[in-house]
Amino acid sequence: MQNIIDELSWRGLIKNKVPGIENQLKKPTTMYVGFDPTSDSLHLGSLLPIIMLIHFQKKGHKSIALVGGATGLIGDPSERENKRTFLSKKVLQKNTESIKNQILRLLNFYSEKIELLNNFDWIQNITFLDFIREIGKFFPINYMISKGSVKKRINHKKDGISFSEFSYSLIQGYDFLYLNQIKNCQLQVGGSDQWGNITTGIELIRKKTGKKAYGITFPLITKPNGVKFGKSEKEKNIWLDKKKTSPYKFYQFWMNISDVEIEKYIRIYTFFSKDKIQNLIMEHRKYPNKRLLQRKLANIITEWVHGNEISKKMIEITNVLFEKINNPYQLLDDKTFISIYNHIPHMFISYDEFEKGIFLLDILKKSGFFSSKSEANRALKANSIHLNQVLVKENIMIQKENIIGKKYVLFQFGKKEFFIIKIE
Template identity: 70%
Template sequence: MQNIIDELSWRGLIQNKVPGVEEQLKKRTTIYIGFDPTSNSLHLGSLLPIIMLIHFQKMGHQSLALIGEATGMIGDPSYKYDRRIFLNQKTLQKNTKSIKNQLSKLLNFHSEKVELLNNFNWMKNISFLKFIRDIGKHFSINYLISKDSVKKRVKNKNDGISFTEFSYSLIQGYDFLYLNQKKNCFIQIGGSDQWGNITAGIELIRKKTGKKAYGITFPLVTKPNGKKFGKSEKGENIWLDKNRTSPYKFYQFWINVSDMDIEKFIKIYTFLPKEKINTLILKHRNNPKKRLLQKKLACEMTKWVHGNEAYEKAINISNILFEKKYTNTFLQSLDEKTIFSIYKNIPHMLFPKKEFEKGIYLLDFLKKSSFFSSKSQANRALNANSIFINKISIKENILLNKENVIGKKYILLQFGKKEFFLIKLK
């Protein structure tokens, strides 16, 4: 077996590991990663565990992708500062189906090296008394409360931590024990926030069976505000579902990765070989303005998640919106199919056609369109010469009418260099 630890370490995909895991990985080993269905879509952060599974497959190991419908009922308290809102079973089942479909597109479940499982299938028949007697007895309160995920919540005087969330580590630990006994699984992998849950499972396996089990964590990818990408995190997220994050917006996320992060991202998010990545990095450093690494990463990721056709559309839309050669005259020549493709992929809304045809002043239009949160904000942008309509710079509060329409029913709004909004008259 090739040394997968060296490969993952070079890529920056290992945060912590249990001693001895390298020796275990010298032979074919079964590993697992869990995905809780607390939303109907996976997100940017979910790509790392999927990428980890694929790396292990490529090295000849057996991978288990576990959808945690049972653990999703509880909610992982790790790195959460407030109590979770519990989802009902119908919602969890719907989310489970959606996530299963997404995983099926990204992982090859027809391969003998990967299997999809659902922990509700073995948790649903276990009684509460049996669980706390057979599993709970192996964990002291002192041990559980020492976990960072629990410790931080206990210190939260306003809310604390519920017994339900407190029990999460036990249930995830039982998953590891079950997979160890039924699937001969010896390694659990997760984000760095899962270290406490993983080690709880390792401890349970040791106490119940006397066997040695292992864990590996990878670094969390965070937003610019320092918070992790997560299904239940507040604020904007980058979803894998095209209906929640359009392929164009997904593509643009990678294009806009900073030079400070791009060398790290090209290693952790792609499967390009080391030699290829090092060559690309050197070329990028010689001329960073060309954004060679960002373009390569955007290409690899968009094609993988959304397919070649979506990638080509994202390129086309990006060119139309950002390239200076695509002027107002060019916009006027676009066919309905192309404009509608842009409409679906960038922020948009319907606007009453009759209200527009009789004439509406720009600031009133911007406020009603929701492109700006207030008329005063729109006015400041106008005074800063940052407003464009159909790629034409607007410097005063003009009266808009049908002459400002492209494709008979669209108006393209732009704020600054990167923010676009498409109005469709109806």
């Protein structure tokens, strides 16, 4: 067997690991990763467990993807300040099917035939009394309270922790036991916030069967505010469903990664060899203004998530919007403008409304990028507004000569934000 620990380590994909895992992975090993169906779409952070599944499968091990149709009914308390809102069974079932389809599509892109399971299939058959007799008896309350996810919540002044969330770690531990017995699964992999749940499963397998089991965690990818992707607090997630996050916004997320972070991300989110990545990094450092790594990663991940056709459109739109030549939009055909209109923030205005006269500040307010006209006016005075790539310094009325492609007007706010109106 190829040394997968070394492979994952240089990529920065190992946070914690159980001692002895190196020897276990010298022979074919079955591993699994779980996915929480608390939404109808995976998000950027969900790509890491999928990447881990693919790495293990490529190295000759057997990977299992597990959707938590049962555990989703409770909700993992890990890394949460407050209790979860329970989802209805109908919503959870819809989420589970949606996520299963996303996982299969992402895995099939790399031609990896990985088994996909749903823990509801076996947990639905267990009675409450059987569970607390056969599983609960192995874990003292002191052990459960010592878990970080429980300890953090148990002292919460308002909500504390419910019994259902308190039991979550045991149910996930039972998943590991079940897969160990039915699929000979000896390894669970998850984000670093799952370490407590993973070790509960390892302990359950040891106490119940006397067998040795293992765990590996990978670092969490976080939003700019430090909160992990998947959390609903403060900033929005980058979703894999194009209805929740537009492909343009998805593509621009990767394009806007800092030079400091991009060298880490190119290791984590691609399957390029070590030599190729080192060569790309060296080339990027020579000409950082070309954003070689950002473009490479944006192209690869967007094609993986949204397909080749959409990826090509995002490349074209990005080149058009950020091109530094005079009046590039005058050279574009209507098909390209339609693509731009459909993929970036936009608004429709009737020709009758346009004929009555529309001032720039009114458009800026309607765009949603500014909360008020006064805020938009401050941006205008700060030389942050461009109209069809031309700097605008006052509240002009939009005229016919401002229309490009016969019916479009393109606005730019600062260096990276765009908004387009369509006049018909």
